Amino acid sequence: MQKRHIDNCPICSTQEEAVTEQILSVIQKKSYAKNAVIFEPEENTHGLFLVIKGSVKISKISANGKEIVLGLLGPGKTFGESSLLGQDRQEDSATASEATDLLYIPKGSFQTIIQQNPQLYQSVVASLVRWMSNLNQIIENINTPSARDRVWSYLCRLKNDQPHPLIQLDGKKHEVALMLGLRPETFSRILSDLEAEGKIKMNHRQIQFLES
Incomplete structure (x- = not known):
């Protein structure tokens, strides 16, 4: 079952079978009720998450106390990539928008797999670049007067x-x-x-x- 889900993961799906087996050996399933907090700012970073059911809201609170929604992630979307590249603290909040199931790979376990399989690093970077591109589009939209x-x-x-x-x-x-x-x-x-x-x-x- 988990193998089917990671086949849709933009980071894991392009890897060789041996790498996929390593990932499957450390992956965990987590379930969250609607509005449950997955992580908050300033927490220690956790690792990589893959949405397999439901949706996750990534947001932060502005200086004036207003919530800014940075992304709404459905099945097949990942988040937490920055923790794999050395970020120690969460900068944003992640909340389940509805009853949500995630696959979770702990940071330490994933970093060990990356050390053994350097090609996986490129997939993590590419995923993070896609996330940054999405943020740029959101910022561009917000700055559009109309x-x-x-x-x-x-x-x-x-x-x-x-x-x-x-x-x-x-x-x-x-x-x-x-x-x-x-x-x-x-x-x-x-x-x-x-x-x-x-x-x-x-x-x-x-x-x-x-x-x-």
Whole structure:
């Protein structure tokens, strides 16, 4: 069962079978209830996490006490890569947005496997680069004055990331709104406007693009 899940892991799936077997020997499954805290800022870093069911919200609190959502991660997404590259303390918070199952590889165990298999290091770095690229997109969106442009840019990114007829929002609408720096009611209104204009069709968290 765990082998099936790590086959979808962007870090583990490209490795040789011998490396995969080493990873499977140390992997642990963890389950979290809705709104359960996985880790908080200033905690010792834990290791690598892979979402296999549910979703995880990565966030931080700004200087003025406002929550900033940095990412909404669904099945197949990883987090905690920076701990494998030497970060000792958590900088962000991770919370289960719903009942969530994770696969977890302790930092010490994973670092030992990396030392024995240096090619794995490149996969960790590549995953961290993807995360930083995602953060840059979020920052760029927040700095876009037009709320409508923020939403449309976000939807277009999802369309590129999810090559399917129906795309799926990263999380619940109010969480996505926070990630875009918008009020939930503003986000919902813009989605309704885009649907009324014939650009998209909504079905809860699923969206179909009606124009190329």
